[in-house]
Amino acid sequence: MSQDHSKDRFEELSAGFLAGRISRRHFIGQAAKLGISAALLSRIVSAQAYAEDGNLMDSSPDYPNEAPITKERIEFLKTKPYKGQTITVLVLKATVGDGLKYWVPKWEEETGGKVNVAEVPIDTLHQQIFSDLQTTHRYDAYMTGAWFYGDFFVPKEPYIIEVGPYLKDPKYPSWSPDDWLPAMKTLYSWQGKVYGVLFDGDCQILYYRRDVLEKAENQQKFKDKVGYDLPNPPKTNKQMFDVANFFTGWDWNGDGQNDWGIALHAKVNEQGFFHFLTLAAPYVCSPNNKYFWFNPDTMKPLINSEGHLRALEDYVKFLPCGPKEAISWTLGQGWNLFLSGQAVLEPTWGDLPTFAQDPKESKVKGKVGATIIPGTTEAYDPIKGQWDKFDLNSVGNVNGGSWHCVISRFSKKKDPTYDFLAFMATKKNAIYNCTHGFTGVQPGMKFEYFPPVGTGKVEEWVEQGWDPEEAKRYLDAYYQNLSLPAQETYLRIPGAAEYWHELDVRVSGVLAGQTQPKAALDDCAQAWERITERYGRDKQKKLYAESFA
């Protein structure tokens, strides 16, 4: 048996196993015949380790709403275990909240329990969660943005409970944190323990107009004007700027109006600063340095380092490559410019390609390319205080909310609550979530990607109206971003929203031309010091260190 053949066979086998078509016992036996080492096997099989040998079935006709499913689970469900119990979940009033609500009747039907969903707008979600934790304890679970995490760990005993023990019990819906890409798993965990149950996985990548960059006429013009081949897609920040700049101010789509290079949504208080965080990552983070926010030894802000400064100066240059009003645009307005075919580039979330598939909202279906955020050739190590040279320093990010639920320590119905959350995390349902635009959920699990990484099927995406090639490009870039070795760390300490806000208003001020980048970042560092003082420097330092572990 040739080496290659056995590799193919093994891939087929593991795909079958992960999809639940092949039982665990059969898989181990067959793999052993192929000569796969036990160590390698354990890495794959551990994903389902809690399920007793052969107990995990790919689906059950009695309980079609979750898959795969264990025999214990089937037995458990037969008793309608949560009859008469009602759990209450506080969610964000948004697509992600709708996504959660979709599963409520399905779970209720299976288990006999009831779910009460309360929705609040993003402006008051944080306040509502923590007011409830401190006083009323009315909710069993909260949908949280990843940046709320630090706040949960301020008291000695955390406000939320670990889900680890539940994962070992086969009577609960079957899902595994090992299926996460590491960058995403970190966001759902604290000090190595998993607290969140899989739902959404956000990150920003660069979307671009493939058709425009591929057009020979544009390539020729670009070469004549800029002096090198039109990069398709742009790989460095400089290339990205050249492309954005080149396509600004002339009519490349032939509609009689001048078009733009880049679409941004930079409104203050509307997540506009994520643009800056995303673009700044490769200027600061690198294989040599993972600290983006604070010096872990002193909790002194790094935000006014030379790297951050350079990033901000570069970010400002992008502004004239789009309509000036973009500094007051919310997300939808930014996306709209791209979707209506008036901009070539947009660094943003996965909602953009999802909307692009809707012919009512979009003129660019099938024309959207996706790639990781362009890198840099040098990065500033703010701890050592020096610039490091690289061939190409590309850094992944998990910027965004990565909305998911955590269980309150004060809940009196933790078991049914976990059951409901895990129900949505089973493979079948997770794939449903990330292929359906209305849920607002983006992929974070390996199995959601296409083979060889995962077991996703492009048909599932096409069924939802996706252009197959576009779905592949999107998932590829998403996967690549999340699996880059260098990742921008996420700020998960108490007051994260406040730190971000101080940065947000200053970045916005710079964009509006009210302040200079250097002064703005220095000022921001001072504001950050004030926040750190308020929360207590030592406490913040401890939580900052924990947020990486």
Next chain:
Amino acid sequence: MDNLLWRSSKWASKLVAMLIACLALCWVAIPFLWAIGNSIKSRSAIFERGAIIPFLQFTPTLDAWKEVLNDPQAINCLFSSALVGVGTTAFVLLIGTPAAYSLARFEFRRVKSKDITLWFLSQRVMPPVVVLSPFYILLAEFGLIDTWIGLILLYSTFNLAFCVVIMRDIFRDVSKDVEEAARMEGASLWQVFWMIALPLSLDGLIVTAFIVFAFCWNEALFASAVTSQHAATMPAFILASRSTRGVDFNFAAVNTLLAIAPPVLMSFFVQRYLARGLSFGAVKG
């Protein structure tokens, strides 16, 4: 209705007056029309250049309406808003009107009644944001978060002062002669208040009720902070048009139209009272 002032005006001034009135009408109407336009646009048409006139410049769609009306929460919120508005108005009038009457008719020994009135008025100085957190804790203590009662409690506190001040002026407009005559006939103080003063000030009472109701109906800050589901009102619902995905402006427009319809319709009914003439005690010299 025509009066001397109008008849004796020069045609030029008449023209100017009519012109101003028409301009004002357009000025007021345009945002409403624009909201109607937004509500029948798709997400992308909202920010499309030159998409102003439906059918001609963009294809109208009822998607936003369908989506909002299919959301049971929208109906819940309308109901909550109505209930909280009516509840607050009733409660405020119930305890505010007697106080207003007392301040309008009687003098107090230590503190002058006008100073008490000013004290009531000063309650409106405090920016609500600042007392929001303590109020939240207060409501939580009594288990009133996300309840109608909780909201009624809050709104009553904010609107009571307004009611007292306005109603006091209205009572002072009612001629005292009638009341004094009734007293001579042997009516009790309570009878005078209940059977004479109150019916005579009915117009003012309705207007006050209307304004209090409108204030409750429009309050967004507290509504979004102390409610989440059960007692969420329309403004909280509108605030939630803004989400992780930015603002859905077409949904916001539908919500806006839904929310303004009841009070605007109501305002047509109370026009009669609104116009009858509240002097707010001002012109008595």
Next chain:
Amino acid sequence: METIASVQSKAERGFKYALLAPSVIWIIALTFFPILAAVRYSFANYVLGEGITAYVGFSNYARLLTDSGFWYAIFITVIFVGITVPIEVCIGFVLAWIITIGVPGKKLFRPILTAPLFTMEVAIGYLGVTLFTDQGGLFSTILGALGIHIEWLSTASGGLAAAMILDIWIWTPFVFLMSLATLSAIPNDIFDAAMLEASSHWQVFFHVAIPLAWPVLTVAILSRVLEGLKSFGLPYALTSGGPGTSTQLFSVMADLTTIQFTDFGRGSAMGILYLIMVSIVITFFFKQMRKRID
């Protein structure tokens, strides 16, 4: 002195206190605790999840007083009120006058002109974004056709102007309603008599109507000033205080600090400072009002 009030019987004393007491007790009970709490927080360092970690004396205040951002917020709030209120009062009063003197179709005008009063500020803020955007917004389209290009939403002055225009749209009807109420309470023959003597319409307007309505106008102005200083929903929904913090009015700043970042210490100090400042300003109004109430 009031005639009835001068006859102080025992029954009357009981009666007047019984009527007044519920309201006074209600307000004291429900506002005393929150305001006291705000004062306490303003001297404290507050952390979500831990509560008050330390009392820090006046340091919250000191930081605010030396924070240019805070003064800027106060400054633009004053500008905001200083521009919108006079315009609202002028337009509102003139419209009320026109209706009072009997312009044809006033039955139609009245309900329509009061309608904006019942819209929600947040909703109008969102609507404003679509009105003022240069991506197909109504104002930009109309002005663009006239060759005027204004950057409404991407500059501080543009954003403030847009917020002011919408504020005027919402609140002029309030002044209109109050003015209308007082003008229609003035007997017509007063105007008619004045008209016979006066040489022009304008004289009646300036020398009869305004002085007669002035007391109510002060109430209207005071109400608008107090409410305007608290403006929140509209600027928040329209610009979120941006670009930068250039349109961050006081209440928006206070909301962000207190609600979104749960810095109760700083937020409360902000509120107390505001209270002190506003109290000083409105003392002037109250003096006027006190005279009027007499």
